[in-house]
Amino acid sequence: MTTVTGETSPQGGGVLGRPLDIREDPQLLRGEATYVGDIDLPGTAHMAILGSPVAHAKILSIDTKAAEQLPGVLKVATAADFTDVMPLPCIWIPGGVESHFPPHPYGLPGSRPVLSGDTVRHVGDPLAVVVAETPRQAAAALAAISVEYEPLTAVTRADEALAEGAPQLHEAVPGNLNAYWTCGDKDRTDAAIAAAEVTVELDLVNQRTINSPIEPRGAVGDYNAATGEYTLYASTQGPHNHRFLLSALVLGIPFNKLRVVAPTVGGSFGTKGYLYPDMPLVLLLSKALGRPVKWVDTRTGLMNSTVQGRDHRQHVTLAGTRDGRITAVRCTSYANLGAYPSTIGPGVATALMGRSISGMYDIDAAFCEVYAAFTNTVSLGAQRGSGRAEAAFLMERLVDRYASEIGMDPAAVRRKNLVPKEKFPYDNGLGWTYDSGDYQLNFDRAIELSGYADMPARKTEARARGKRLGVGIASYVAICGVGPSTRMSKEGMLGGTWESANIRVHPTGEVTVTVGSASTGQSHGTVFAQVAADELGIDPAQVQVYEGDTLKAPYGQGTYGSRSYSMAAPAIALTARKIKSKLVKAGAVFLGVPEDKVVYADGKVFVEGHEDDTENTKTFAELAMALWYGWGLPPEIEPALDETTHFDPPDFNYPFGTHVAVVEIDELTGETEVVAYTAVDDAGNIGNPKIVLGQIEGSIVHGLGQALMEHAEYAPDGQLVSRDLGHYALPRAIDAPFFTLDKTVTPSPHNPLGAKGAGEIATVPPAAAVVNAVVDALSDLGVRHIDMPVTPEKVWRRLRGEAQ
Amino acid sequence: MDLSLNVNGRPEQFSAQPNELLVERLRDGLGLTGTKVGCDTGQCGTCVVRLDGRSVKSCLILTAAAAGSAVTTIEGVTTPGGELSGLQEALRQEHGTQCGFCTPGMVMALGELVDNTADREAPTEPEIREWLTGNLCRCTGYHSVVRGVQRACSAAREDAPAQPATATAAAASGQEG
Ligand code: FES
């Protein structure tokens, strides 16, 4: 089980930082929350999507006549029915370099069309839809659509897609190369490597994985002919963003005619922030049929259409001295973007990974180059810890390889190279400037808690039981708090990345907070109420939080990259401060004293020095009522209490941490069991430790999944072998080890709460920690690396001396 | 075909196609949407309900095969908005749910384990984890769920009249289907 030894640290003695119970939980536990699949509008028709069964082909003809005749079928549509609809845009292109994309009319880098017409480019590529009275009728009709394909050769690996003679995916993308992107100083790095006392190299495969939220995606479109308004209910983590992209850039309808509602969303981990064809399709078909149209994906559908993650093939080099000082790191990566640029996939594969490769270390020279390529696979997108997990994997594998080369303890090598405390803010030479941290404290705590010093004895003891014990360390820095809009524009982000909050104080003194962010299971309703209550000095029970409906919430960019708490919560805090300052102004009027004599504390205003004297005090509720009436206010004070803030931070924030995995490998079966796991993470000031604890535990198990079992495996012809949960392994309860968790707390200077991202950060290091541990366990056999997932078969072969 | 089920204590009569799945009857036919569908292959456990007391995956059972049985769904565990069961309360205290999509299935599957605990030794952590292998959760990493079950089992044992522990721990084997 989990042991948490860290003290919680309430800030300012208020309710923030305390493990308050989660107010969302009872409804979820009773099964009463409404997910998109549970929405049942009167007259709903059901949509099913026909995905291509082949990975790459020309479509010669599609015959829908037989399907149209089937019982219950209302409409069958193909690309020909949507010629006036624009392709779904990509909004995060690799910044500062030339990129090639299939075109979009707005001059944006284009992405996929709503339905593929002439060519299909991956298994599952949608090419026709059926709407019928029931889901079963819609699904049955798909089988009656006949499509004639002229097969084309498929390519599923980025490096192979870039090779001479590879099949071409898009006319506008010569050689399948989306972008060649670099960061860092190439000459300096090459020179440092050439001059180094020691260099080590590795060829790494960061395998493709599937996020697999337990709720597959879904969408309901509802067009109102009387008003010309469209409503989309969708499992989205960014309703406002989806509204903007869909209205202006896909459908070409006025922004104010589209409402997007995110109901309860059953997990996302990055995947539900993307635009998918089903979203415009349900809206267009609802308009065409005059009925709400609903689509809910199947698990196999999800595997074949929802964005996938990771997928880099890398050659990496580290240089250093004989005594353990790292002098340079270099990475050449082939990133697989899949068949189409997803909404932000190209940015994930380049900047989010490349600028992070030096991790926690103070390295003089670093360089990363990424060849981002299109292949006949599902589009690439974000995946819990995206980019940063890929970066940590390569760096932390390299450090271990280097330690073994120079015969030094891997912990000692790391300790020696950590960015020292006095060097913050620290420019990592790759584009990120780390805000704050005490990496030594964090590292030492993790090493001590893990019982690292006892490992030799534990190895001997395990050997006597027929097990090989290995220990692996992985440290990381994760860029979060996306982000400073101007900085992100330089990274190629086509859009603002600020966040907003509105606070409305009702005449009765209750408070409603609305935010532009949208939870996919992060208990926003609880922690955002804590933020507002803490600032205002009131009971969190007085505060209600709303989000997820673009009609009701202020603009915001949504939940991704562990940004909600470090972006939306500061917006709430700043808004609460506006409310407080108005209360002080109004208090001065009602108390009849100058403003500078008025103090706001503990949910009331009072004349300085007269805190306990009711004559000279106005409570929060009294002032709320007085402002609602608006009687006797001078012209410079508007009635009512309703404020909004748009928060755009000066820079990102950089949580960090160190994890230590201990594995035991069974000599006979090759099975790897994680027997102990220690994690010390630093997410700055935390809003609700109960929420963060859950996220850290979940994130670690997710990371262990990549290390040990998860793999989106494509056959050479482009068929996705791992097409359902029978073929794609997710960690189950028996796969999770005992965890020992702790934290250090280094506030970020980049937001008023000192918060750093937390939600997914603990997914960043586990894969590296586990593979390091496995390699440690097998090192006496000459094993220097083993590719993920570390399956029993792979290990069993290595135990028998077979090469990788 | 005309069929009948007793669902959450209420007799239900309806006509169904022979290939209809129990989960379709519950969600689409009876509007009991607390039971979720997370996969097509019987792997995820979001659709678990109790069929004559045993936890089963309702996506793997034809409605026809369940005919005449008593089905309990998550809606039958509490009244709407009502007081949480001991297991639900324990999961609430341990924050054993995040996005909540796996949660109804977990509550139904684990309910059987907790119900059987009152008069036997409390299940060990590995037993709880073993019992949970039919249910996938992507958010919590299962730890808070396991803590919740441990809490629920101790509460159930404290509340139960003292009895000699007869059943062995091994009785807590995996759920059906
Ligand atoms: S829906 Fe996944 S097991 Fe039934």
Ligand code: FES
């Ligand atoms: S709480 Fe989200 S899948 Fe379990």
